[in-house]
Structure formats: structure tokens, C-alpha cells
Amino acid sequence: MDLSILAPVGAVVALLFAFFLSRRVMKADEGTDLMKKIAGAVRKGANAYLKRQYTGVAIFFAVMFVILLILAIAGFLTPFVPVAFLTGGFFSALSGFIGMKIATYANGRTANSASKSLNAGLRIAFSAGGVMGFVVVGLGLLDISIWYFFLKFWYSTVDVMQNEAAQVQAITSAMLTFGMGASSMALFARVGGGIFTKAADVGADLVGKVEAGIPEDDPRNPAVIADNVGDNVGDVAGMGADLYESYVGSIISTAALAVAAGLGFKGVVIPMSMAAIGILASIIGTFFVRTKENASQKNLLGSLRLGTWISAALIAVAAFPLIYFGLGAEKIGFYFAILSGLLAGILIGVVTEYYTSDSYKPTKKLAGTSSTGPATVIIGGLSLGMLSTVLPVVIVGASVLVSYFLSGGSDSYNNGLYGVGLSAVGMLATLGITLATDAYGPVADNAGGIAEMAHMGEEVRKRTDALDSLGNTTAATGKGFAIGSAALTALALIASYIAEIQVLKPDFNFNLTITNPPVLIGLFIGGVLPFLFAALTMDAVGRCAQKIVVEVRRQFREIKGLMTGEADPDYASCVDICTRSAQREMIAPAIVAVAAPIIVGLILGVNGVAGMLAGATVSGFILAVMMANSGGAWDNAKKYIESGEYGGKGSDNHKAAVVGDTVGDPFKDTSGPSINILIKLLSMVSIVFASVVLSFSLIK
Known part of the structure; x- marks a missing residue:
């Protein structure tokens, strides 16, 4: 059986399930006319x-396309790179x-459902988050599948590439470059969106x-919308664009590492097949998310x-036959590499939850420090x-x-690197449901x-507060997961x-010792x-935020009847x-x-770039990690x-x-999450311009 077929099948299943979840959200009642009006204002502003x-x-994409096209014409890149760059950005933005869109339609419906029960509110909010999660994995795997099958067909028709090794090399080199488009889009979405949300x-x-001294979300506050x-x-x-980029980056970088490991097309399709299995397991896991009234x-x-956890367990079971039959019994060590990553993702989520949830000692202790200012x-x-x-x-280090080493790194360096990618x-692999729990929070x-x-x-506000507090923790957990996955993906990239440099110039002699000046300077x-x-x-x-403060003060001062509720603010x-x-502000x-x-590359050369990465x-x-967890803890200490x-x-x-939470806002929702995009984008740009x-x- 050709395992590569699992990738497009998984992509289609994910998108169909996202459509199913979106229908569930849209069928729910949005509530009163006032609720519809407020939700409509949020939707209008977001659009x-x-x-x-x-x-x-x-x-930006038009300028970069022209630059990449010029480099392709000059022979520095393949002709597919400029187009791949655009598709990566397009699917990330989409x-x-x-x-x-679904989140802005779900907010009022979640509030109205919460008037019935806590579980009803949870189901609508989680379904909306699920749309985000499964759209990301579905479109990501669809983009990868389209390029894989197109490039495989294209290079199979080229006379000089009739051997498998040459075809695999050409395919993976071209696929790596659309990750730069996804990374660029993620950076703009995360930084721009983070500046917007935290300034407000x-x-x-x-x-x-x-x-x-008015409550949070008080309609008299002009900045509330x-x-x-x-x-x-x-x-x-x-967040969706961010994790889309991590998702495709991990898959295509691992596929590229299969070349150096000598695993051919079988090694290329394993990460794609793993992603498809993860989609099916995540779908099953979503049906176990439910709660009872007055739940803590x-x-x-x-x-x-x-x-x-159910999704992770299913993936752990399904990954064994995938490696055993896909790569052979002698390569079963790769299965344990997959398990190490799966377990690392869960453990990072647990650690993040411990440090940021008000159910545990660290955040409760932090709340207690408020007595002294x-x-x-x-x-x-x-x-x-x-x-x-x-x-x-x-x-991450243990993973x-x-x-x-379990992938055979002690005997084959390239096999070990492929294991790190896996x-x-x-x-x-659990991104479908993991991102659903994260995107649930803003809803x-x-x-x-x-x-x-x-x-x-x-009573309704009590339920929505419980859902919101849960969302603060899941958002912090999701950020920890995103950062941890970014670290592993960056290592694979x-x-x-390094593998790309060796392909472009086989006789290049790397000197990555820390005493080599370009490497040391690059590290700094x-x-x-x-x-x-x-x-x-x-x-x-x-x-x-300063501009918003000035504007809100102006409206409180100049709009008569605003504070008494007799006049509406200018949202x-x-x-x-x-x-x-x-x-x-996102340009710099x-x-x-x-x-x-x-x-850095033009001054310090290839070794300097490796040090910089x-x-x-x-x-x-x-x-x-520090910024995300500090911000999450400040937020939940306030909620506590x-x-x-x-x-x-x-x-x-x-x-x-509140002052601590205010400091933490840009920590956890702007700067912290954006850094994980930075470390991957640096690698992607380095590969494209190698x-x-x-x-x-x-320095040569």
C-alpha cells in the first residue's frame, strides 16, 4: 500500500469535520437582539x-515573490520556489x-447556550475552537499533499532524475520553501493581532x-469592543497561523531529513502519514469533551x-504498525522517537497548567502577593x-x-536527526484537538x-466566567505546546x-566548533x-495602548451621560x-x-548562520516560555x-x-507567542537563501 494516499485523505476528513463543527455552531441560537448587535459589532471590527x-x-508577499522570482531566474532557486512561497502564505492566512469567522459567530451563541447549562456553553465554544484546529491541520496537510504529488509527477518526467534519490532530494528541497510563506504569514498574523488585542x-x-472602577467588559467602556x-x-x-506554520514546518523538515538518512520516498511519507493518523485520533478525542453543571x-x-489524552493514546497505538510496515522492523526505533515527542507535548502542557492555573499552588501564591501591592x-x-x-x-532536551539515540543516532547521525524530526x-500529531482547546479560550x-x-x-455570568478562566489556562497550555513544538521544529529545520548546504555544495566543510569566530559571533x-x-x-x-488610554479618557470626559448609561460610547x-x-507597528x-x-549569512557565512540559528x-x-507563563499566571491570579x-x-x-495582568498581557499574547515564529522563520529564510x-x- 502506498502510504502517501493517507495525507490527502486525512486532509479532506479534517476539513469535512471542521465543516460539521461549524454547522453545529451556526445552528445554535445567537440570543436576544442586543446580543446579536454586540456580536455583530465584534464581527464587523474583526473583519x-x-x-x-x-x-x-x-x-510584502508581492515584493518577496519578485525577489524570489529574480533569484530563480538567476539560477539560485528552482522555479517552484516563488509559487510555493505564495501557497504557503495563502493557506496560512486562509x-x-x-x-x-467561526469564532466571531460562536461568541454570542456560547453566551446564550451558557444560559441553559455549563456543558451547552462548553460544547459550542469547543466546537468553534475545533473548527480552527481542524482547518489548520486540514489545509496544512492539503498544501503538503498538493505539492508532494505534483512535484513527484514533475520530477518523474525529467530524464536526469530517473533515480529515486535524485527525485526525493529535488521534491523535499522545493517543499521546504513553502514553509517560508507560512512562517511569514504567521509572523504578521501573530504580531499584528497580538499588538491589536493587547493594546485594546x-x-x-x-x-x-x-x-x-467599572467592571471588566462593561458596555460603558469605549475599548471593550x-x-x-x-x-x-x-x-x-x-494562533491558527502560528501553529499552521509549526505543523507544516515539522512535516516538511522531517521529510527533507529522510533524504540524508537514505530512507527514500518511504521516509518522506511517514511524517505525512503520521499527520493523517493524528487527524483521525483528534476527531475521536473531541467526542469525549463534556462536563457537568457546577463543575470545578x-x-x-x-x-x-x-x-x-485519548487522542494521544490512539496515535501511540497506530504509529507502531505505521513504522513497522512502512520502514521495516529494523527501523522500529523511529516509533519510540514519535512516542518521545508525543509524551513531551503532553508533559509540557501539564507543566504549563501547573504554573498558570489557579487550581495549583504557584498561581494561588502569586495572588497572595497582591496584599502588598x-x-x-x-x-x-x-x-x-x-x-x-x-x-x-x-x-525537550530529554525528547x-x-x-x-533510539533512532540509531549512535550508528548513523542522519538517522538520529530524522528521529528528532519525527x-x-x-x-x-494531536494538533487538531490541542488547537481546539486553545482557540476555545477567546470564544x-x-x-x-x-x-x-x-x-x-x-448565573450566566458565573458560567461564562468559569469557561473564561478555563480558557485562560488552556490558552497558556496551548502557548506552552506551541513553544515546545517550535523548539523541536526549529532543531529539525x-x-x-545543514543538509541543504551539503546538497548545494557537497565539498563544503562545516566548522561548527564554538571556538570558530563566525559560529561564536552567530551564537551571540x-x-x-x-x-x-x-x-x-x-x-x-x-x-x-497609550493612544487607547487617551481616547477612552476623552470619551469618559466629553460624552455626556456615558458613565450613567444614558449615552453610548464610540466603539x-x-x-x-x-x-x-x-x-x-508590525513592520519593524x-x-x-x-x-x-x-x-548574518552575507557577512559571517554558512557557519555563522548555523550559530545564529x-x-x-x-x-x-x-x-x-518565561513570558507566556508569567502572563498566564498574572491573568489567572487576577481571576482567582x-x-x-x-x-x-x-x-x-x-x-x-490588575496591574500585574496588564503587564502580562503583551508577555503572553504578543511577544512570547511571536518568538516561536521568529525562531522558525529564521531557519526558513536561511534555507531559502542558502x-x-x-x-x-x-567569509567562506
Whole structure:
């Protein structure tokens, strides 16, 4: 049996299931006219933002297409690279757009369903998240399948490529390049969406909750609609594009490593087949996500965790015959590499949950620091985030070590690298359901906002708060999963970069010792890039939030009757400020990500680029985990206080926690998640421009 057929079949099944889930969402009642009006305003703002973002991004893709086309004409790239770059970006954007559309239709329906029961609200929100999850894996695998079968047919007709090894090499080299398109789109979606959502959130909190003393999601706050819009464009569309890029990156980089390992077409189709199996297992897992009324946070988390664990168990069972019959009994070590990645993904999620959920000691302890003011909350949150980096580093390190040696790395270096790639594929195999639990969060958050603005009553708000608090934890867990998978994918991409150089110039002699000056300088440059990137994105959120603060204060001051509820705020002005600022502010971080590997390569050569990629992966992984977990813990510490502990809403403790949450917003939703895209995009750009660097670098 040709296992490659599993990839397009899996893609179609994923997209059909996403359509099924979208129908379930759309059949639910959206509620009262007021609820429909509020949901419509959020939907309108999200659509306007994405329209403007995609228009700006289209200019970037047009410029890059021309550059890549010129390089292809000059003989530095194959003719397929410019087109592959566009398709990677298109499918990444499409997955984010579809997920966001369903999320904006699900928020009001989730709030209305929560008026019936907690489980009804959970099912609608989770179904909307499932659309995002299965659209990402479906479109990702569809893009890979189209290119694989097209390139296989094309190169089989070329006389000079009648042997399998040459065909496999040509196919995987071309497929690697569409990952650059996906990475570029993910960067714009994540950075732009992150700046939008956190500027609105910070502005709304600082003036609304801290200065004016009104509740979160109060309809009198002019920034409240922009905040809800931001949840969709940042945490749904942005996260979807981010994990789409990790997903396709892990599959195609592992396929490329199969060439050096001498595994031929069989090795290429294994990661694609694993992805298809993961889709089927994730679909089965979704049917186990349900809960009972008045469930605790631990019970709600257990419900979502059950679905993920069942999916992982099914993949673990199905992967064995795939390796045994696909590669042979002597290659069964690759099966354990898959298991190591699968287990690493679960463990990183558990560790992230422990450090960020208010069901556990770290976040409860952080909430307690609020009794002495905002300074101790911020100190405690930073300390928690730094401490939380230790176990993920150990887990990823153990996964790399296990997958490398059990795949035969001690006897064959290339087999070991292929095993590391398979561990990344194994970690991302559950992406359909993992991303569903992540994208569920913004929908639940929006539902809570609509329940508050539509005055739906205390019982409904209690249920939406429970769903929202769960969403904060699943979002933090999802970010931990995304960052962990990015680290493994980046390692596989670095190996693919080295393999690509050796294909382009077989006699090139790598000198990757740390005492080689270009490598050492590259390590330092790579190590500082995530900090530069984080600084640019944090500063962007701060500048945009300042504009929102000024605008909200103006409206509170100038619109008569606003604070008494007799007049409506101008929501559109805040949405417009965030949209324009986000588009402008995302340019500088994007330039850094694309230009850095080219500049480093032209000055320090191939060895310097390898050092830069290693430095960026190490520092970026640690920094991203720290920022994401600090932000998640600050958010849930605030929620824990709001539940009635340490004085409840409106208390001095609560105000201190709000300040910590405000600092954490760009940590967890802008800078932290964007760094994992940075470390993969650096590798992708390096691979695409490898031939240029080989030809024109100052240091050979």
C-alpha cells in the first residue's frame, strides 16, 4: 500500500469535520437582539482588521515573490520556489480567516447556550475552537499533499532524475520553501493581532477597571469592543497561523531529513502519514469533551485533558504498525522517537497548567502577593515565569536525546536527526484537538463579555466566567505546546539547513566548533534576536495602548451621560486606532526576522548562520516560555481574586492584580507567542537563501 494516499485523505476528513463543527455552531441560537448587535459589532471590527492586514501583507508577499522570482531566474532557486512561497502564505492566512469567522459567530451563541447549562456553553465554544484546529491541520496537510504529488509527477518526467534519490532530494528541497510563506504569514498574523488585542485590553483595563472602577467588559467602556475584536484577530487567527506554520514546518523538515538518512520516498511519507493518523485520533478525542453543571476548574480541565489524552493514546497505538510496515522492523526505533515527542507535548502542557492555573499552588501564591501591592505581584510573576522554564527545557532536551539515540543516532547521525524530526511530528500529531482547546479560550472570553454587556444575569455570568478562566489556562497550555513544538521544529529545520548546504555544495566543510569566530559571533547574535524582537513588540503594545488610554479618557470626559448609561460610547474609534497602529507597528519586527539571517549569512557565512540559528532557538525558547507563563499566571491570579479570594473584585488586592495582568498581557499574547515564529522563520529564510549566502558571503 502506498502510504502517501493517507495525507490527502486525512486532509479532506479534517476539513469535512471542521465543516460539521461549524454547522453545529451556526445552528445554535445567537440570543436576544442586543446580543446579536454586540456580536455583530465584534464581527464587523474583526473583519475590518483582517481586510486591512491582508491588504498590507499582500504587498510584502508581492515584493518577496519578485525577489524570489529574480533569484530563480538567476539560477539560485528552482522555479517552484516563488509559487510555493505564495501557497504557503495563502493557506496560512486562509486557516486563520476561517477560524476567526467561526469564532466571531460562536461568541454570542456560547453566551446564550451558557444560559441553559455549563456543558451547552462548553460544547459550542469547543466546537468553534475545533473548527480552527481542524482547518489548520486540514489545509496544512492539503498544501503538503498538493505539492508532494505534483512535484513527484514533475520530477518523474525529467530524464536526469530517473533515480529515486535524485527525485526525493529535488521534491523535499522545493517543499521546504513553502514553509517560508507560512512562517511569514504567521509572523504578521501573530504580531499584528497580538499588538491589536493587547493594546485594546491594556487600555480598557487601565482606564476602565483601575481608574473608573467599572467592571471588566462593561458596555460603558469605549475599548471593550476593540478588546473582544482583539481576542479573535490575535488569539484565534494569529494562533491558527502560528501553529499552521509549526505543523507544516515539522512535516516538511522531517521529510527533507529522510533524504540524508537514505530512507527514500518511504521516509518522506511517514511524517505525512503520521499527520493523517493524528487527524483521525483528534476527531475521536473531541467526542469525549463534556462536563457537568457546577463543575470545578479541575473538572473542566480534566474534561478537555481527557480528549487530548485519548487522542494521544490512539496515535501511540497506530504509529507502531505505521513504522513497522512502512520502514521495516529494523527501523522500529523511529516509533519510540514519535512516542518521545508525543509524551513531551503532553508533559509540557501539564507543566504549563501547573504554573498558570489557579487550581495549583504557584498561581494561588502569586495572588497572595497582591496584599502588598502591584510591585510584589510583578516580582512574583517574573520569578514564577523564570522558574517555569526549567522543566520544559529538561523535557525537550530529554525528547531530543531519546529520539536521537533510539533512532540509531549512535550508528548513523542522519538517522538520529530524522528521529528528532519525527519527535516534532509526534508532538504536533494531536494538533487538531490541542488547537481546539486553545482557540476555545477567546470564544469563551468573548462570550463572557457579551453576557456582561447584554445584562444576562449573575448565573450566566458565573458560567461564562468559569469557561473564561478555563480558557485562560488552556490558552497558556496551548502557548506552552506551541513553544515546545517550535523548539523541536526549529532543531529539525537547523538540521535541514545543514543538509541543504551539503546538497548545494557537497565539498563544503562545516566548522561548527564554538571556538570558530563566525559560529561564536552567530551564537551571540542569535541569542539577542529574541530579546530585540520582544522589545520591539512590547514597545509597540505600549505605544498603541497609550493612544487607547487617551481616547477612552476623552470619551469618559466629553460624552455626556456615558458613565450613567444614558449615552453610548464610540466603539469604532478604538477599533480604528488599534487597527492602524497594529499595521504600522508590525513592520519593524517583520524586517528583523526576514533580514537577520540574510545579513548574518552575507557577512559571517554558512557557519555563522548555523550559530545564529542555534543561539536564537535556545534563548528564544526559554524567553518565550518565561513570558507566556508569567502572563498566564498574572491573568489567572487576577481571576482567582475575582472569584472571592483576597477581597474579591474592587478590592486593593484586585487592583494590584490588575496591574500585574496588564503587564502580562503583551508577555503572553504578543511577544512570547511571536518568538516561536521568529525562531522558525529564521531557519526558513536561511534555507531559502542558502545558495545566495554560499555564493556571496564575505567569509567562506
